Amino acid sequence: MTSLELPELVVIPGGRFQMGSSDQETGHEDCEYPVHEVIITRAFGLGRYPVTFDQWDAFAEQTGAYRPHDEGWGRAARPVINVSWQDAKSYMAWLAKKTDRRYRLPTEAEWEYAARAGTSTAYSWGSEIGAGNSNCVTDEAAAGRRGTSPVGQFPSNAFGLYDMHGNVWEWVEDCWNEYYIGAPVDGSAWLSGDCSRRVLRGGSWLDVPRQVRSAARNRNGGDFRCNDYGFRIAVDL
DSSP states (O other): OOTTTSOOEEEEOOEEEEESOOTTSTTOOGGGOSOEEEEEOSOEEEESSOOBHHHHHHHHHHHOOOOOOOTTSOOTTSBOOSOOHHHHHHHHHHHHHHHTSOEEOOOHHHHHHHHHTTOOSSBTTBSSOOSSSOBSOOGGGTTSOOSOOOTTOSOOOTTSOOOSSBSSEEEEEEEEOSSOTTOOSSSOOOOSSEEEEEEEESOOTTSOGGGGSTTOEEEEETTOOOTTEEOOOEEEO
16 A cells, blocks of 8 residues: 555553543533543554545545545545545555555544553643644634644654644544443443543634643534544554
8 A cells, every 4th residue: 555545653651641631731520520540451553644635535445435525625634524424434445455554443442542642731742822832712823823824833742643633633532422331441442421422632723722622522423524533544464
């Protein structure tokens, strides 16, 4: 497969972390409670960037799949948008069939572990949003950015992952649960609860800083498409 078909992967090592946020964190929401330790027992692969329009369009050309609107912002290296959880699952199934590997959406725990990259602060770079770190709605960006930006325009985290904060919300595998009471502690997907709605992580170009924190959560119906929803790939190693 070419790079336009197969997104670049980063190997994320196993480890443990504290998932969620306490009420001492600015922007904390109840759905991020209780903070709990999760142990990622084995390494996994995660897309260095969100899936781009180039990559989605290669899939659509080969399969006849739906081609989402780019809102006039451009395609190419911008993250694909206007895709649902079900659309993302179709893309993963195509990748898996072409490569004979288990491509999938990351679990919610894997996603937060990768976003934090060993940190415990609100963002992977610290406790404040700062300037030049993320495509989201900040005072510093009040004059400028509206809509998505090409992937990789902001600094990576310590794992070498880009756009984990802002640009597009990213679908993950898990069903929605209002709190973390009873959540898996081994990094696996939570496949009970309200499975008509699926979890999104990371915040977007449309959101304020508290919504792009490492712990921030969102949810929507699995068939819902939006111009700030995208995804990135994961794979078992």
